[in-house]
Amino acid sequence: MKKLRLRCEIGEPEEEALRAALIGPIDFPAETVVVRRGERLNSSILLLDGLLARYKDLSDGQRQITHIHVPGDFADLHGYTLGYLDHNVMTLTPCRLARAPHVRVLELTNRFPSLTRAFWFSTNLDASIHREWEVSLGRRNAIERAAHLLCELQSRLLVVGAAEGNSFRLPITQNQFAECLGLTGVHVNRVLRELREAGLADFRGGKVTVHDRGALEGLAEFDALYLYLDKPAN
Amino acid sequence: MKKLRLRCEIGEPEEEALRAALIGPIDFPAETVVVRRGERLNSSILLLDGLLARYKDLSDGQRQITHIHVPGDFADLHGYTLGYLDHNVMTLTPCRLARAPHVRVLELTNRFPSLTRAFWFSTNLDASIHREWEVSLGRRNAIERAAHLLCELQSRLLVVGAAEGNSFRLPITQNQFAECLGLTGVHVNRVLRELREAGLADFRGGKVTVHDRGALEGLAEFDALYLYLDKPAN
DNA sequence: CGTGGAATTGACTTACATCAATTTGGGTGG
DNA sequence: CCACCCAAATTGATGTAAGTCAATTCCACG
Numbered sequence: 178m179k180k181l182r183l184r185c186e187i188g189e190p191e192e193e194a195l196r197a198a199l200i201g202p203i204d205f206p207a208e209t210v211v212v213r214r215g216e217r218l219n220s221s222i223l224l225l226d227g228l229l230a231r232y233k234d235l236s237d238g239q240r241q242i243t244h245i246h247v248p249g250d251f252a253d254l255h256g257y258t259l260g261y262l263d264h265n266v267m268t269l270t271p272c273r274l275a276r277a278p279h280v281r282v283l284e285l286t287n288r289f290p291s292l293t294r295a296f297w298f299s300t301n302l303d304a305s306i307h308r309e310w311e312v313s314l315g316r317r318n319a320i321e322r323a324a325h326l327l328c329e330l331q332s333r334l335l336v337v338g339a340a341e342g343n344s345f346r347l348p349i350t351q352n353q354f355a356e357c358l359g360l361t362g363v364h365v366n367r368v369l370r371e372l373r374e375a376g377l378a379d380f381r382g383g384k385v386t387v388h389d390r391g392a393l394e395g396l397a398e399f400d401a402l403y404l405y406l407d408k409p410a411n
Numbered sequence: 412m413k414k415l416r417l418r419c420e421i422g423e424p425e426e427e428a429l430r431a432a433l434i435g436p437i438d439f440p441a442e443t444v445v446v447r448r449g450e451r452l453n454s455s456i457l458l459l460d461g462l463l464a465r466y467k468d469l470s471d472g473q474r475q476i477t478h479i480h481v482p483g484d485f486a487d488l489h490g491y492t493l494g495y496l497d498h499n500v501m502t503l504t505p506c507r508l509a510r511a512p513h514v515r516v517l518e519l520t521n522r523f524p525s526l527t528r529a530f531w532f533s534t535n536l537d538a539s540i541h542r543e544w545e546v547s548l549g550r551r552n553a554i555e556r557a558a559h560l561l562c563e564l565q566s567r568l569l570v571v572g573a574a575e576g577n578s579f580r581l582p583i584t585q586n587q588f589a590e591c592l593g594l595t596g597v598h599v600n601r602v603l604r605e606l607r608e609a610g611l612a613d614f615r616g617g618k619v620t621v622h623d624r625g626a627l628e629g630l631a632e633f634d635a636l637y638l639y640l641d642k643p644a645n
Numbered sequence: 646c647g648t649g650g651a652a653t654t655g656a657c658t659t660a661c662a663t664c665a666a667t668t669t670g671g672g673t674g675g
Numbered sequence: 676c677c678a679c680c681c682a683a684a685t686t687g688a689t690g691t692a693a694g695t696c697a698a699t700t701c702c703a704c705g
Contacts (some may be wrong), residue, residue, distance in 0.1 A: 215636060233546050236632060241549040243542040255539075258532040263539050263637035287524075297531050298492040304538035305489075305497050308477040311541060312467050314548035315475040315593025319693070350651065359549025364693055366653060381652090382702095398470060402449060403497035553661070584683065598661055600685060615684090616670090652701065659694070669684065675677090 191289045198285055199223065201275035205268050211252075212266035218256040220276040224248055227272030228349065231264045232356065242357045243310070244303060245269070245330070249337040255300045257282055269349045305403045314359045317397070319368045322358045325397035327378050331387055332401055343390065348383035425523045432519055433457065435509035439502050445486075446500040452490040454510040458482055461506030462583065465498045466590065476591040477544070478537060479503070479564065483571040489534045491516055503583045539637045548593045551631070553602045556592045559631035561612050565621055566635055577624070582617035 187195070202225055205211060211222060211229070222229075229246040243264060246252045256262050257279050286293040309329070313322045330347065334340035351369065352362040360368075373379045377393045379386045387393060394400075421429070436459055439445060445456060445463070456463075463480040465487075477498060480486045490496050491513050520527040543563070547556045564581065568574035585603065586596040594602075607613045611627045613620045621627060628634075 231542070233542070235546070235550055239550045241546045243545045255535040258528060258535050259539070259639055263639075264542060290521075293527060293531075294492060297527075297534070300531070300535055300538065301489040301492050304534065304541055305493070307538055307541035307545060308465070308467070308498060311477045311544050311548055312469070312475045314545055316469055316473045351653095352651080361694060362652085363654090363695080367693095370653085405493055405497075585685095586683080595662060596683090597663080597685085600683095601661095604685085646705105648703105648705085650702095652699105654697100654699075656697090657695080659692100661690105661692090663690070664688085665686100666688105667684105667686075670682095671680105673678100673680085675679095 187292065187295050191292050194285055194289065195277075195292065198281035199275040199277055202273045203276070205272045205274065207268055207270050210265055210267045211274065212256070212262055214263060214265050215261050217261050218253065218279070220278040221254045221257055221282065222252040222266070223275045223277060224250045224252050225273040225275055228269040229266055229272060230269050230353070231266050233264050240356050241359065242353070244306060245357065247330070247333050247337055248339055251277075251296070251299055254296055255303070257296075269353060302405055305405065309403045319358070319360055319364055320371055321397050322360070323354075323365065323368050323372060324377065324393050325399055326354070326357060327380065327385060327387065328390070328394055328397055328399040329404070331385070331390075332404055332406070336406065343388070344384060344386040346383060347380065347385045354380075421526065421529050425526050428519055428523065429511075429526065432515035433509040433511055436507045437510070439506045439508065441502055441504050444499055444501045445508070446490070446496055448497060448499050449495050451495050452487065452513070454512040455488045455491055455516065456486040456500070457509045457511060458484045458486050459507040459509055462503040463500055463506060464503050464587070465500050467498050474590050475593065476587070478540060479591065481564070481567050481571055482573055485511075485530070485533055488530055489537070491530075503587060536639055539639065543637045553592070553594055553598055554605055555631050556594070557588075557599065557602050557606060558611065558627050559633055560588070560591060561614065561619055561621065562624070562628055562631055562633040563638070565619070565624070566638055566640070570640065577622070578618060578620040580617060581614065581619045588614075
């Protein structure tokens with residue numbers, strides 16, 4: 178188990194104890210449902226490598242992805258207090274996961290109150306990202322939404338060392354990207370071409386290259402405050 | 412301080428201690444900003460009466476409301492771990508609030524670990540509601556969004572005893588309702604007329620009457636699972 | 646090479662936005 | 676008690692961003 182990157186700064190002993198509490202790693206192929214809506218949970222998933230999506234399906238076959246997880250994220254830690262999830266979780270790419278049994282999470286938090294704080298912070302950060310997505314879905318147009326999500330993903334991947342320079346791997350389909358943005362794949366395709374032709378960003382072949390981050394942020398009205406990057410909670 | 416209705420079941424001593432930790436009540440008129448994005452927080456707000464909104468403004472004057480709080484909600488408990496908020500909080504109606512200083516929240520959670528669990532659950536429930544709003548904003552059409560939000564508000568208000576029978580007070584403007592739904596006030600007006608003429612629900616004069624809850628839920632594809640009503644976390 | 650999923654493009658449709666008047670209704674002062 | 680006032684609600688006419696449908700074209704992989 179090489180990587181273990183929590184978004185929150187925690188002490189050495191805490192990290193050691195957390196690492197010891199984990200089961201795995203376990204590998205999953207792409208497009209695999211790893212947590213099903215409504216099923217009782219007794220462990221939570223730490224994403225070590227790959228991309229995970231939380232999503233909900235509608236009866237007519239439409240799907241809304243409500244969150245994308247990057248390596249280092251606890252994907253369903255909220256399930257620890259909720260007992261079950263209101264949504265599904267699936268792999269977007271091949272993923273390497275570790276499981277944290279809830280009984281061990283309980284032990285950990287009893288032993289290290291600061292870990293409770295870090296875990297709670299982590300779920301609150303997810304909620305903040307949900308809010309920003311609500312703003313995109315409710316008020317931004319297609320190109321702004323796409324630009325905003327690219328900014329967010331670049332920022333979050335940089336933090337965990339999964340992006341370097343001005344590019345990062347994003348091996349998902351345009352349709353999956355569209356399912357994040359509340360758009361159709363066809364329209365996302367046109368909008369990505371616009372971004373490319375405007376010299377802002379290029380998302381092709383599972384890879385994103387940001388040519389003008391400033392302009393991309395300007396277009397999207399991106400403000401990283403909601404990512405709480407200054408806040409290594411402890 | 413008459414009312415104190417947490418969404419989570421907690422024991423007598425915990426409730427007593429929490430009540431003792433509160434400052435207030437304090438009354439605010441409608442349309443008042445009570446927490447500003449980015450400002451450092453040292454207390455969190457418990458909503459005793461009225462309706463609060465979390466929202467974000469865009470530079471062109473558009474606004475997206477990301478959450479509506481009903482009485483009994485801790486409006487910005489997430490600020491306890493985050494340190495500051497990524498959004499503003501304002502009163503939609505005249506409100507009665509109480510403040511829980513974070514130092515006292517810390518004392519409380521040290522004394523009663525079960526309260527930590529209840530508080531954490533409460534913020535996770537807010538996040539779940541955010542996700543459902545993402546689905547509405549991303550994938551449901553105007554009438555479905557309106558129907559869905561009316562179902563949600565009725566459910567949540569029933570839980571805290573702020574609705575009875577098939578109607579409840581919702582003293583907000585159509586524009587504010589539209590700001591929740593990612594629509595314009597004009598279009599919300601047309602959609603509310605549709606709901607009325609179809610005999611499903613009537614939202615007029617600050618009051619909602621649900622004439623056919625079943626049909627309203629069917630239209631919206633409403634499923635209360637995401638409200639975790641069976642889960643009085645403790 | 647061939648094959649199937651993903652990306653791309655064009656033609657056309659539609660849901661919601663925008664703009665611009667009215668109309669309504671609750672509160673208030675004469 | 677009534678008339679006025681103003682914000683909110685309502686309605687109609689028109690514009691447009693994004694959806695839908697239907698072909699291609701592009702690749703990665705066997």
